[in-house]
Amino acid sequence: MLGLKNIRRLWSLWKDSGDASLALDTLLVVPDASASLAERNRWLVEVAYWLRRQDKAEKGQDKAKIGAVVLEGHPEHVRLKAFLKLLEQRSDVKLKIARLLRSILRDNDALSLLCDTGVATKPSFFGEISERIRHRLIAPPPNQPELAVLFALGFVGEHDASWVHDLDRDTLIALHDLLHYQEQTVEASNLFKDISEAIHILISYIGASGLSYSVRSRLREVSGQHSPFYKLGRLAEEILKDEPRLNEHVYQAYLKDFKDVIDACYIACDDVYSHLDENGVSIETVFQVETMRLRLARVEMLLQAWLYRDQLQNYSTLVANLILTVQGHRSVKRLAEQSFALLSRKVVERSAEAGDHYIAGTRKEYFAMLKKALGGGAVVSGTVYLKFLIANLGLVRFFENLLLATNYAGSFLLIQFANFTLATKQPAMTAPALAQLLDQTHTSEGLKNFVDRSMALMRSQAASIFGNLVMVVPLVILIQVAILFIIGSPTMSAIKAQAILQTVSPFSGALIFAAFTGVLLWLSSLIAGLVDNWFVLHRIQDVIYYNRRLNIVFGQERAERWARWWRDNISVVAANISLGFLLIYGPAFMAFLGFGLDVRHVTLSAGQFAAAATALGWKTFLMSGFWLGLVGILLIGAVNVLVSFSLAFNMALRSRDLPALDRQRLYRAVRERIRADFKSLIFPPK
Structure with missing residues (x-):
């Protein structure tokens, strides 16, 4: 018991140590300027912790109250001013601190802080990801002679950048005077020398990236010596070679040209994004362009501080920005969001384009959707029995899984190219199509269109599931009866049939498995978008069209037709093949990780359920498992649709930069429409 108390005490101390700070009298014991760098750096880090520390009264406040305190005034300002006032009374301590x-x-290098902090230092996206993970898990040692290390160790608070940015002029003057207190030789020029070198280094990075093939080949008009990235270095030489000469007209002309070139660089970055949006997204190129934009912004900020040296507020703004970038540099999530935003939008837009075909607005479209669903159910009935046949062959697991995946993929492709519909594939496509209407929901007309489309979507889903089930169940029963008459026995034993009935029971974990299936359905749509983007990015359509051997053997007309066919159908082929393999290998992969998950797809499960019930004969109706299975199938369909739709809709929201959307207002409008016109949820109005 004593050991448990000690463990709790140590754990409590460990938690409190994150915000712990030294007392003020301890901080006044200042290390000598000749002490080791680690000792001096650690003292400054402790000062930062003391400024940020919370009293017991502050710790008891909730987050809302703390936020109000930050808005009204920063506690750090009060402590900093008290500290500076105390130093005015202790000239000996003030001199030691200065x-x-x-x-x-x-003794600490400033270039790494000014050039690299907050900007990706690795040449590739995945290299930068690994670097950020390392920085996230392992803090740098205080004896590393870099100012970036001091920032990383000292400024770890959520509001550090805010209070530094809001420092008033009197406090900034006091800090400036403290730094130069009884200074024998003027060393202020070292700061501006570092800033100048940092600008030159950043511009060299920007020029190298802007003139690289991946960027240069995507610029529409400017390249080579006419590129703004080429002109940056020469203009920077003219501006930074001497002290600022703001009163000279020639110097002002150079500054104006430099600003124009910076703006042209931003426009060039936008041109690259436009090219990627039209011709496929490359994560590495997006990463490269984002890095360039960050460096351009850093150059502007450093140049502002270098030019207007007497404006102390520029320094607090610069330091606050560096604090934000240091904290952001530790975030792997932020880097991924920056790099994948354009790709996710491209994937979502491609899904939305396909999803429009799955939403029936009129009665004509509704009945057409119902007919397609009937055809999809007919194909699935054959898929079910082919699955039984493969399972009864007694093959080794590898070949059995391969044949099962091929069976699923082939069936889904047949449904697609026969212009039929498999209900549960729709939500992942229709959600992005619905999300495209969100931009106009702030108006009454836009909100009405969103509600109309939502009702049409739900109606289409219901029609597809109904059509699939109405066809798959009787066809499976007919095939089972035919087999019974031909060979004299059903396709499965009574024990196996009862086990199949149990798999769709709501109490057998079927709903969890249905949710997992919904995730797989969404993943297949994501894979389809990624493959489509890869196809466009690498211009595979042109590769097929201009392939020399294809043109010789089949002729140019056929090569062109095949190229166009693959461009139009690559995403649906990828979606159906990936879904077939995910439904088989998804559970196998999760089992490898120790999670016993299985697949419950409403149409496939309904077909297997009907086959098992027919094999058992009339006594099936006396079994509780039969009636529970009927309920389970309906719930499986609902969960399949809800999970895949929710994941796709959430991704669409994020890709369109709408995370703060007032969803409650949209949900309320949909609910009111359902209450006012429930029939339209099942059947389209005239």
Whole structure:
């Protein structure tokens, strides 16, 4: 018991140590300027913790109250001013601190902070991901002679950038005077020298990226010596070679040209994004362009501080920005969001384009959807019995899974190209199509269109599921009866049939498996979008069209027709093949990880359920498992649709930068329409 108390005490101390700070009298014991760099850096880090510390009264406040305090005034400002006022009364301590601060700035390299902090330092996306994970897990040691390390160790608070940015002029003047207190030789020029070098380094990085093939080949008009990335370096040389000469007209002309070139670089980055949006998204190119934009913004901020040296507020703004970038540099999520935003939007737009075909607005479209669903159910009935046949062959697991996946993929492709419909594939496509209407929902007309489309979507889903089930169940029963008459026995034993009935029971974990199936359905649509993007990005259509051997053997006309066919159908082929393999290998992969998940697809499960019930004969109706299975199939269909739709809709929202959308208002409008016109949820109005 004593050991448990010690463990709790140590755990409590460990949690409190994250925000712990030294007392003020301890901080006044200042290391000598000749002490080790680690000791001096650690003292400055402890000062940052002391400024940020919370009293017991503050710790008891909830987050809303703390946010109000931050808006009204920063507690850090109060402590900093009190500390500076105390130093005015202790000139000996003030002198030691001034010398200590100057030694820290002298012995720590500033270029890594000014150039690389917050900007990707690795040449590739995945290299930068691994670097950020390492920084996230392993803090740098304080004896590393870089100012970036001091920022990473000292500024770890959520509001650090805010209070630094909001420092008033009097406090900034006091800090400036403290830094230069009784300074024998003027070292202020070192700061501006570092800023100048940092700008040159950043511009060299920007020029190298902007003139690289991946960027240059995507610019529509400018390239080579006419590229704005080529002109940056020459203009920077003219601006930074001497002290700022803001009163000279020639110097002002150089500054104007430099600003125009910076703007042209931003426009060039936008041109690259436009090219990617039209011709396929490359994650590495997006990563490269995002890095360029961050460096351009850093150059502008550094140049502002270098030019207007007497405006102390520029320094607090620069430091606040560096704090934000240091904290953001530790975020793997932020890097992924920046790099994948364009790709996710491209995938969503491609899904939305396909999803429009699955939403029936009129009665004519509704009945057409119902007919397609009947055809899809007919194909699935054959899929069910082919699955039974493969399972009864007694093959080794590898070949059995391969044949089962091929069976599913082939059936889904047949449904697609026969212009039939498999109900549960629709939600992942229709959700992005619905999300495209969100931009107009702030108007009454836009909200009405969204509600109309939502009703049409739900109606289409209901029609597809109904059509699939209405066809698959009787066809499976007919095939089972025919087999019974031909060979004298059903396709399965009574024990196996009862086990199949149990798999769709709501109490057998079927709903969890149905949710997992919904995830797989969404993943197949995601894979389809990624494959479509890859096809366009690498211009595979042109590769097929201009292939020399294809043109010789089949002729140019056929090569062109095949190229066009693959461009139009690559996404649906990828979606159906990937879904077939995911339904088989998804559970196998999860089993490898130790999760016993299985697939419950409403149409396939309904077909297997009908086959098992027919094999058992009339006594099936006396079994509780039969009636529970009927309920389970309906719930499986609902869960399949809800999970895949929710995942796709959420991705569509994020890709369109609408995470803060007032969803409750939309849901309320849909609910009111359902209450007012429930029949339209099942059958389209005239």
